[in-house]
Amino acid sequence: MKLILLGPPGAGKGTQAKFLSAAHGIPQLSTGDMLRAAVKAGSTVGKRAKSVMEAGGLVSDDIVVDIIADRIAQADCAKGFILDGFPRTLAQAAALDRLLASKKTALDAVVAMRVDDDILVRRVSGRYTCGTCGSGYHDEFQKPKKAGVCDKCGGTTFTRRADDNAETVRTRLMAYYRETSPLIGYYFALGKLSVVDGMAEIRAVTIAIEGALKTVK
Ligand code: AP5
Ligand code: MG
Numbered sequence: 001m002k003l004i005l006l007g008p009p010g011a012g013k014g015t016q017a018k019f020l021s022a023a024h025g026i027p028q029l030s031t032g033d034m035l036r037a038a039v040k041a042g043s044t045v046g047k048r049a050k051s052v053m054e055a056g057g058l059v060s061d062d063i064v065v066d067i068i069a070d071r072i073a074q075a076d077c078a079k080g081f082i083l084d085g086f087p088r089t090l091a092q093a094a095a096l097d098r099l100l101a102s103k104k105t106a107l108d109a110v111v112a113m114r115v116d117d118d119i120l121v122r123r124v125s126g127r128y129t130c131g132t133c134g135s136g137y138h139d140e141f142q143k144p145k146k147a148g149v150c151d152k153c154g155g156t157t158f159t160r161r162a163d164d165n166a167e168t169v170r171t172r173l174m175a176y177y178r179e180t181s182p183l184i185g186y187y188f189a190l191g192k193l194s195v196v197d198g199m200a201e202i203r204a205v206t207i208a209i210e211g212a213l214k215t216v217k
Pocket of ligand 1: 007031054086139141202
């Protein structure tokens with residue numbers, strides 16, 4: 001299955017991609033995670049992306065398309081993948097279509113997650129991640145069972161993203177409305193789009209996405 005999770009910052013793309021990845025045995029391809037790893041490693045790509053990401057803008061199409069082309073070519077993507085945060089512009093969507101067509105394949109589904117802006121800001125501002133295994137948490141909405149201890153790996157160090165502050169979130173939201181939201185029309189026209197209520201409880205959103213995928217496959 002080749003799936004795109006589409007939605008604004010904080011919609012729950014990463015949260016749901018992790019569940020779907022485990023349930024379907026296909027990898028989560030998050031361009032945000034890959035770019036953050038490049039920034040941390042201090043690579044050429046990381047150096048080009050760092051200031052743009054911190055300001056809440058979009059990294060250039062050529063960089064992210066190259067990253068995804070390399071990643072999709074790896075063996076673990078042969079059965080499919082979940083794209084989380086890519087494509088984010090019409091140019092990226094067109095490049096993805098060409099990339100998949102060159103491999104004689106195509107997307108199966110695009111699931112758009114709808115969440116009101118005020119909730120997005122609360123979600124992003126309260127988000128943190130296990131520094132050991134990368135599991136995601138939230139101060140209010142997704143607390144670990146034992147405070148300060150990761151449910152999954154027992155890790156006790158956590159990190160917060162440099163771009164997760166109320167001011168940058170608003171810039172990211174504007175980038176979403178300007179550059180990414182036109183993709184909803186693009187995939188609707190191709191007959192690939194399902195829309196789910198991303199404001200429901202986390203488990204209910206997973207069930208809604210699985211329901212949408214059943215109608216596709
Ligand atoms: P990226 O890392 O993709 O960030 P984003 O799109 O802004 O999305 P987020 O990761 O903030 O949100 P999410 O939807 O994954 O939500 P999550 O599941 O964590 O990109 C970062 C930057 O990289 C971009 O700004 C850009 O600069 C660059 N970039 C990346 N890809 C690019 C591309 N293709 N082109 C150009 N530039 C690119 O959930 C958020 C919080 O809410 C969590 O704490 C979670 O616990 C909680 N939560 C989730 N679901 C629920 C729920 N249903 N109810 C209650 N709480 C919930
Ligand atoms: Mg994410």
